[in-house]
Amino acid sequence: MTDTTTRLLIIGPPGAGKGTQAAQIAQRYGVPAISTGDIFRANIKGGTPLGQQVQAIIERGELVPDTLTNEIVADRLTQPDAAPGFLLDGYPRNVEQVHALDNMIEGDSLDAVVLLEVDTDAVVSRLLKRAELEGRADDTEEVIRHRQHIYAEQTAPLVELFSERGILVAVDGLGTVEEVAERIATGLDSLLTSKAGR
Ligand SMILES: Nc1ncnc2c1ncn2[C@@H]1O[C@H](COP(=O)(O)OP(=O)(O)O)[C@@H](O)[C@H]1O
Ligand SMILES: [Mg+2]
Known part of the structure; x- marks a missing residue:
């Protein structure tokens, strides 16, 4: 039987607009x-044990330990709504997490990866604006810079790995939400169609 699930990931530096685009992609592919x-922020807000465990780490802009993060994701992916597939945002974030995801899933763990490319200096001002609107504790300039540093060191290397797997769709993240969404849809459709033909 052919695999009819759609497993997607959106990746890119902090402030690239992943959350906004993720909602649109998820809707498009059902x-x-x-x-x-x-998930972490909801737990912090709700004062759960997990929230208490990760709050200080997130406020410093550090990564939550892999074992904990992997467990959260493994659990989430067994929920019934993820049966047709999923769009991940913010995970995997390092090589260790890629291996963990590969082990959670039978067959190809990801069908396509959208890389949202933006200039990091441009996103700092975006994030500072968001901080005024949403008041995220990790959106101070110092923490933003630290998160970007961690992205460059730990997450950016994944791009080559996904490119080697032939599943990378790189998209210019600059423009209106609609413009970027259109680019993503075009890129994803063509990759997924060409894969389906194989
Ligand atoms: N996969 C992950 N591994 C470890 N920590 C994570 C992961 N995803 C999120 N976090 C924690 O949550 C914070 C916020 O993540 P996220 O909302 O994805 O940031 P952004 O979208 O701004 O890049 C991260 O800085 C990190 O502390
Ligand atoms: Mg986000």
């Missing part, structure tokens, strides 16, 4: 958008 950052 899969849930799963954001580890959103």
